[in-house]
Amino acid sequence: MAQVKRTPLADQAADLLLERIRSGEWALGERLPGETTLAPQLGVGRSTVREAIRQLAGRGVLASRQGAGVFVTALDAPEDWDAIVRRSDILAVIEARIAIEGEAAALAAERRTPGELRAVRRALGQRAERRSELAAHVDADTAFHRSVVAAAQNPILAELFDGFTPRLREAMIEMLRNRGVFGDDADHEAHARLVEAIADRDPDRARALSRAHLRALAETLEGIGGR
Amino acid sequence: MAQVKRTPLADQAADLLLERIRSGEWALGERLPGETTLAPQLGVGRSTVREAIRQLAGRGVLASRQGAGVFVTALDAPEDWDAIVRRSDILAVIEARIAIEGEAAALAAERRTPGELRAVRRALGQRAERRSELAAHVDADTAFHRSVVAAAQNPILAELFDGFTPRLREAMIEMLRNRGVFGDDADHEAHARLVEAIADRDPDRARALSRAHLRALAETLEGIGGR
DNA sequence: TACCACAACTCCTCAGACAAGCAGAAGAGA
DNA sequence: TCTCTTCTGCTTGTCTGAGGAGTTGTGGTA
Numbered sequence: 001m002a003q004v005k006r007t008p009l010a011d012q013a014a015d016l017l018l019e020r021i022r023s024g025e026w027a028l029g030e031r032l033p034g035e036t037t038l039a040p041q042l043g044v045g046r047s048t049v050r051e052a053i054r055q056l057a058g059r060g061v062l063a064s065r066q067g068a069g070v071f072v073t074a075l076d077a078p079e080d081w082d083a084i085v086r087r088s089d090i091l092a093v094i095e096a097r098i099a100i101e102g103e104a105a106a107l108a109a110e111r112r113t114p115g116e117l118r119a120v121r122r123a124l125g126q127r128a129e130r131r132s133e134l135a136a137h138v139d140a141d142t143a144f145h146r147s148v149v150a151a152a153q154n155p156i157l158a159e160l161f162d163g164f165t166p167r168l169r170e171a172m173i174e175m176l177r178n179r180g181v182f183g184d185d186a187d188h189e190a191h192a193r194l195v196e197a198i199a200d201r202d203p204d205r206a207r208a209l210s211r212a213h214l215r216a217l218a219e220t221l222e223g224i225g226g227r
Numbered sequence: 228m229a230q231v232k233r234t235p236l237a238d239q240a241a242d243l244l245l246e247r248i249r250s251g252e253w254a255l256g257e258r259l260p261g262e263t264t265l266a267p268q269l270g271v272g273r274s275t276v277r278e279a280i281r282q283l284a285g286r287g288v289l290a291s292r293q294g295a296g297v298f299v300t301a302l303d304a305p306e307d308w309d310a311i312v313r314r315s316d317i318l319a320v321i322e323a324r325i326a327i328e329g330e331a332a333a334l335a336a337e338r339r340t341p342g343e344l345r346a347v348r349r350a351l352g353q354r355a356e357r358r359s360e361l362a363a364h365v366d367a368d369t370a371f372h373r374s375v376v377a378a379a380q381n382p383i384l385a386e387l388f389d390g391f392t393p394r395l396r397e398a399m400i401e402m403l404r405n406r407g408v409f410g411d412d413a414d415h416e417a418h419a420r421l422v423e424a425i426a427d428r429d430p431d432r433a434r435a436l437s438r439a440h441l442r443a444l445a446e447t448l449e450g451i452g453g454r
Numbered sequence: 455t456a457c458c459a460c461a462a463c464t465c466c467t468c469a470g471a472c473a474a475g476c477a478g479a480a481g482a483g484a
Numbered sequence: 485t486c487t488c489t490t491c492t493g494c495t496t497g498t499c500t501g502a503g504g505a506g507t508t509g510t511g512g513t514a
Contacts (some may be wrong), residue, residue: 045468056283067475068494078336088382096383099330139256155315156323166301272499293465294506
């Protein structure tokens with residue numbers, strides 16, 4: 001049964017506009033119809049149109065100049081992770097995480113400072129607290145993985161991780177909701193072992209543990225069908 | 228004489244909010260104060276605050292849920308690879324490539340179609356042709372690595388690779404110019420062995436070869452000082 | 455203890471009003 | 485006829501007030 005999906009009108013309006021922009025209705029640098037024209041055309045109020053435009057402006061697609069109008073500044077949002085992640089197999093996403101996090105875990109084991117190790121341990125501890133709230137659970141899990149990546153002291157890896165991981169939040173929560181509680185203890189156990197390897201400065205073990213952990217996640221999710 | 232700079236209040240408000248988010252005033256996943264609280268705090272009207280929030284939402288920094296509040300979904304959304312790559316150590320960049328390409332090589336060995344194998348071989352062949360032009364040399368090298376990533380059949384990995392690799396072009400050319408010709412034959416040899424592993428459907432060997440190849444590159448570059 | 459109704463919050467949307475700014479048309483002067 | 489100035493209409497920017505819709509925690513009830 002498909003759950004009803006309530007999307008704010010402003011978001012829908014933004015999607016519609018982006019679609020029309022991509023379709024080439026307005027060329028690069030061209031001016032869009034005025035807000036007062038667009039509003040009845042889309043069947044929404046002017047403020048809603050303005051919010052949709054602002055949203056696209058934030059993504060660099062549109063730019064508005066007072067008194068002049070709204071102009072197209074880009075035909076496509078650069079690296080739209082939302083769209084890419086949405087149409088990708090969940091397995092592909094986890095494979096990417098394996099690539100990034102496996103390497104990051106190994107580097108973290110080599111280079112972690114005492115402070116970073118403390119941060120990782122703190123993230124591990126916070127994770128165990130509340131396992132009722134789904135969203136909190138996912139956030140805590142993400143925070144732990146993020147702390148490991150941070151300990152690798154590699155800004156590129158951190159950027160890659162931050163780039164698309166936040167987009168997984170909704171999908172993960174959704175998946176947990178459909179499946180119920182998932183490997184709480186097993187997960188925490190795996191995390192704890194990973195922390196040990198990092199503390200022991202054992203890169204190979206850290207890499208292997210990180211990979212195994214994510215691989216297990218992939219297999220779990222595959223069993224319940226991840227799109 | 229500084230030209231007067233008229234910036235819309237909504238843009239200013241968005242900047243202020245982003246600054247406060249970056250400063251850590253609200254942690255990742257945390258809830259922001261309500262619009263009605265934020266508006267007088269920033270000295271603007273409610274709709275202006277809403278537009279500022281929408282703008283940041285478009286950039287993926289914030290997400291609002293009706294009835295619940297506005298939440299921080301990312302601490303930063305730079306997607307400005309130029310700046311990141313520029314201030315990063317060349318070693319960090321290669322470590323990221325090791326992470327992505329190592330995994331991609333393994334996946335390519337598992338899943339490559341005959342067509343993809345042909346594409347990789349073609350890229351290998353084109354590489355050998357002209358070793359005089361520096362730019363052409365770098366482009367051919369990149370094209371070969373790209374063909375391997377493509378054979379992994381993982382859109383996320385491909386996107387990650389495409390995201391920051393193009394930014395390396397200038398740096399690589401520069402580096403080659405300072406150093407003179409670099410390991411032509413050794414490089415080609417390494418590439419050829421990698422192709423063999425992929426052709427043989429040997430993931431572990433492919434991964435190891437890819438890693439070793441990039442590791443060697445890192446060591447070569449380190450010797451001449453990569454910023 | 456478990457469940458349910460409710461109330462207080464939140465964001466969402468609309469409408470109307472006025473200010474600020476831009477661009478082209480209309481007009482005055484040479 | 486050309487050039488410069490002025491003006492007018494249209495655009496976006498901002499604020500306010502109102503009501504709708506959704507969420508969340510509280511308190512009462514069985």
